[in-house]
Every structure is written in structure tokens, then in C-alpha cells.
Amino acid sequence: MRTLVTGGAGFIGSHLVDRLVERGDTVVVLDDLSTGRRANLAHHAEGGPVQRIEGTILDEPTVGELVAGSDRVFHLAAAVGVDKIVRDPLGSLQVNTRGSENVIAACALSGRKVLIASSSEVYGKTSRVPMQEDDDRILGSTMVHRWSYATAKALDEHLALAHVMHGLRTVIVRYFNIYGPRMDPRGYGSVMANFLRQATRGEPMTVYGDGLQTRCFTYIDDCIDGTLLAMETEAAEAQAFNIGNQQSETTITDLARMVVALTGSTSTVAHETYEARYGPGFEDTRRRVPDASRATERLGWTAKVRLEEGLRRTLESWPTG
Numbered sequence: 307m308r309t310l311v312t313g314g315a316g317f318i319g320s321h322l323v324d325r326l327v328e329r330g331d332t333v334v335v336l337d338d339l340s341t342g343r344r345a346n347l348a349h350h351a352e353g354g355p356v357q358r359i360e361g362t363i364l365d366e367p368t369v370g371e372l373v374a375g376s377d378r379v380f381h382l383a384a385a386v387g388v389d390k391i392v393r394d395p396l397g398s399l400q401v402n403t404r405g406s407e408n409v410i411a412a413c414a415l416s417g418r419k420v421l422i423a424s425s426s427e428v429y430g431k432t433s434r435v436p437m438q439e440d441d442d443r444i445l446g447s448t449m450v451h452r453w454s455y456a457t458a459k460a461l462d463e464h465l466a467l468a469h470v471m472h473g474l475r476t477v478i479v480r481y482f483n484i485y486g487p488r489m490d491p492r493g494y495g496s497v498m499a500n501f502l503r504q505a506t507r508g509e510p511m512t513v514y515g516d517g518l519q520t521r522c523f524t525y526i527d528d529c530i531d532g533t534l535l536a537m538e539t540e541a542a543e544a545q546a547f548n549i550g551n552q553q554s555e556t557t558i559t560d561l562a563r564m565v566v567a568l569t570g571s572t573s574t575v576a577h578e579t580y581e582a583r584y585g586p587g588f589e590d591t592r593r594r595v596p597d598a599s600r601a602t603e604r605l606g607w608t609a610k611v612r613l614e615e616g617l618r619r620t621l622e623s624w625p626t627g
Contacts, residue, residue, distance in 0.1 A: 426548070
């Protein structure tokens, strides 16, 4: 199997590449290294089963050529992280909409199956929990750039599902706070990475708002298991699946305390307002909890790694200094 992974040098993408290689695939990685890192794939020898191409999904001819030369496509490339979305909304939207359109259209043209990596962000600020795949979406004003990411990821899903009516084979996975080894220490899109960086340096751990907002954290191995099952389960096509550990709901303050205890850090918790960090009008979801029953029933997938164990594994690989 020759598999194309867009965003394959990123945190999640590189773990997916590893698993595909273990299974015997030849893997082509397309990544612009905006958040991905060469180091994430450095353990794969030059000339081996992983071909690295530094480029962007906005390059339509390159995307078309790579898709046509592959047997299947995992589309993980995206502009991610609240900081990046708020700081560069136009560039982020272009990558997350036009870039995804290039990938999806190329797969439709070449008859290649594509997995779309989406996000729990598509649910917006709904108060309904646990979140089910067919729930209504509730978003904030278009005047608030924070909601552009949720809109873009939802548009990707709409595009893929619209192409299904014309023969595209596709499946969608919605990730819920994935964490584990190789998270970028700079914390792109990850409160977990930010906490680990701050705690290991003895710096104050920044908690936005009152810290009582909750998230469900999903270990990377569970994420990759669910991603592969979604791609390889034929009956899952044209559907969306929550990939999230619904048993790990934790307040952000409690997560900070767990990280401090595990690292033995002297860090203290420092509260900051959302407005001070992201500007006026910023909103956050109070609870984000997945209903993973569809993935369990149709894919045979259930998250297995408990938060405490996943944190321990992550810390073991965390860079020092």
C-alpha cells in the first residue's frame, strides 16, 4: 500500500506514519513544517519507506500528483492552535478550506479514498454533552476569529460528504484533545503541552478563566487506533466519528495540578483572562465531552489509556532543558 499523509511531520501525523510503516506501507509525507518538525520523522532512514516532501496543500498541482500516485490518503494537514487562528485568520482559513478542497478534489478525481481529520471544535459552544456526531452546531459571531477554525473544519466535512454523492470514498474523524510524546513543546493547540513546558521549567502555569472548564484528553496511541479503524472499516464510509476518551473529563485546574504532582514541579497556577490573551469577545466551550459510542459500535474502538498513565508516558519522552 502506498499511502499519502498530509501533515505527516506533525505530532499526530508522525505517529500515524510510524504505524503505517510498521504495517508495511510505503508512506509519502507532505508537510510545510509550519507546525510539523523534521525531528518527528528523523528515525526513518533516507531512502526507506518514508518519502518526505516539504510543501503545502495549497499547491494544487503537487497535491494532485501525490494523490494520483497513492492508494489512499490521510488528510491531517491544517493550521491549528488558537494563537495561530486568532493571529493569522486569513492564512489559517486559506489552508483549512482551500487546501482541504485541493486534497478532497484530487481524491475525487483520482478515485482515492480519503480520511478527513476534523476536530471537536466543530461542535462550537453547545452546552449539550456528551457531544454526538449528528448534534446541531452552535457557533459564535463571525466577528470573533476564534470561530473561524470550527467553521473551516465543518466546511471540510461538508465538502467531503458532498463529493460522496459523486462517488468519493471518505470517512471523517473528530479528534478530542490528543496528547502524547512529540507534542510540540511550544504548545501549538495543546493546553497539555503548555502545562508540561511550564512545569518542567518551574514557570507559572497559565490557566485561562476560572479553570473549571473541562476537556477530555485522548492519548495518541488510542487516537491512531481509531484513525486506522475508521479508514479501514468499509462500513464506516461517509460517516463522522468522535475519537475521544469520554472517561477522562478533567477541569483545566485539575489537569494543572496533576502535571505539577507528576513532574514534582514548584510551579504555581496563574489565572489569566481570555480577553487579556486573545482579545475582546473571545469565548470558550465550558465542557467538551465526546459520545464515543458510534466509534465503539461501528469501528470496535474504545479509548484504553487512562489520563494518569498517558501523562506518565508523555513526561518520559518530554525534552529536558
